[in-house]
Amino acid sequence: MxxxxxxxxxxxxxxxxxxxxxxxxxxxxxxxYEAIRHALDVGYRHLDTATMYENESDVGRAIRDSGVPREEIFVTTKLPPGREGRERKTLAASLKNLGTGYVDLWLIHWPPSRESSIGTWRELLAVRDEGLARAVGVSNFSTAQIDELIAATGQAPAVNQIPWSPASYDAAQVAQSRERGVVLEGYSPFKRTRLTDPVLGGIARAHAVTVPQVVVRWHVQHRIVVIPKSATPERIETNFDVYGFSLSDEEMSRIDGLSRR
Ligand SMILES: NC(=O)c1ccc[n+]([C@@H]2O[C@H](COP(=O)([O-])OP(=O)(O)OC[C@H]3O[C@@H](n4cnc5c(N)ncnc54)[C@H](OP(=O)(O)O)[C@@H]3O)[C@@H](O)[C@H]2O)c1
Known part of the structure; x- marks a missing residue:
């Protein structure tokens, strides 16, 4: 590889x-802005924002000032709830705030009502086809809700961004997503983890890393996208420093075993 x-x-x-x-x-x-600049300086090339976060202009300014070419950075933003019929206007505002001509991934932030879900999904597919978003997907969708989109349009979301952590690990959900060609992206990896957990602590000590690094590395080895947030320079650095060690199969299984599902 x-x-x-x-x-x-x-x-x-x-x-x-x-x-x-x-x-x-x-x-x-x-x-x-300073946190995002620092992340780009230490090597992050993927930023997760949303219209709801009201920080797209800060993200855009950090990208421009970083000196990193736009095409080297993967930018996700999200369509907030209640924008049915105004999807394009919302994306146009995101692009204006970000100061970029396209996003890499545009997600439906939360499932719209059943009646408007398909219409919104068709709008996302159309803007992807026009090149305003390189890929489109969803967030906080169940497998059944994804299946409704596929049944209506024949096209699966590229990504489903959902809460994920060792405690929420669910092998069946991983398999269902893979069968449909949907990449899982986990959010709130630390907020949903007991960072004092002795299993995680033991594994971290064995590799001379921190528990958050173990949690991020566990996502990476499962091939699940992970987007830890930090405003603290040192944490921004360590959360990304996960390629100098690897977890054994046995360690991966022990972490999977922390699941409360
Ligand atoms: N699609 C959705 O509906 C949805 C929902 C929630 C979140 N998200 C996305 O997922 C991202 C991550 O989730 P999140 O922000 O909810 O939570 P998170 O990344 O699990 O946790 C962030 C918290 O952990 C702290 N932290 C970060 N690194 C740490 C470390 N190495 N050691 C100890 N504490 C550490 C941060 O503190 P400091 O900042 O003070 O360092 C902050 O309080 C969000 O920023 C957002 O982009 C999406």
Whole structure:
């Protein structure tokens, strides 16, 4: 496996998405800008924002000022609830705030009502076909809700962004997503983890890393995208520093075993 293959996952349609990105919820204003700049300086090439986070302009400014070419950064934003019929206007506002001509991934942030879900999904597919989003997907959708989109359009979301952590590990959900060609992207990896857990602590000590690094690495080895958020420079660095060690199969199974599902 090349380094690019190891650190990215291929979405349907061929776009490659870095497995580790920076979550930017609550990274707003100057403090947010500084955190995002720092992340880009230390090597992050994937930023997760949303219209609801009200920080797209901070993300855009950080990208421009970083000196990293736009095409080297994978940018996700999300359509908020209640925008049925105004999808394009919302994306146009996102692009204006970000100061970019396209996003890499546009997600439906939360499932719309059953009646409007298909219409919204068709709008996302159309903007993808026009090149305004390189890939489109969903967030907080169940497998049944994804199946409704596939049944109506024949096209599966490239990604489903959902809460994920060792405690929420669910092998059946991983399998269902893979069968449909949907890449799983986990959010709130730390908030949903007991960072003092003795199993995670023992594994971290064995590799001379931190528990958050073990949690991020566990996602990467499962090929599940992970987007830890931090405003703290040192944490931004360590959360991304997960390619200097690897978890054994036995360690992966012990972490899977922390699932409470
Ligand atoms: N699609 C959705 O509905 C949805 C919902 C929630 C989140 N998200 C996305 O997922 C991203 C991540 O989720 P999240 O922000 O909810 O939570 P998270 O990444 O699990 O946790 C963030 C918290 O953990 C702390 N932290 C970060 N690194 C740490 C470390 N190495 N050691 C100890 N604490 C650490 C942060 O503190 P400091 O910042 O003070 O360092 C912050 O309080 C969001 O930013 C957003 O992009 C999406």
């Amino acid at each position: 090349t380094q690019t293959q190891e650190r990215t996952v291929a979405l349907s349609g061929g776009v490659r998405m870095p497995l580790v990105g920076l979550g930017t919820w609550q990274l707003k204003g100057n403090r947010g």
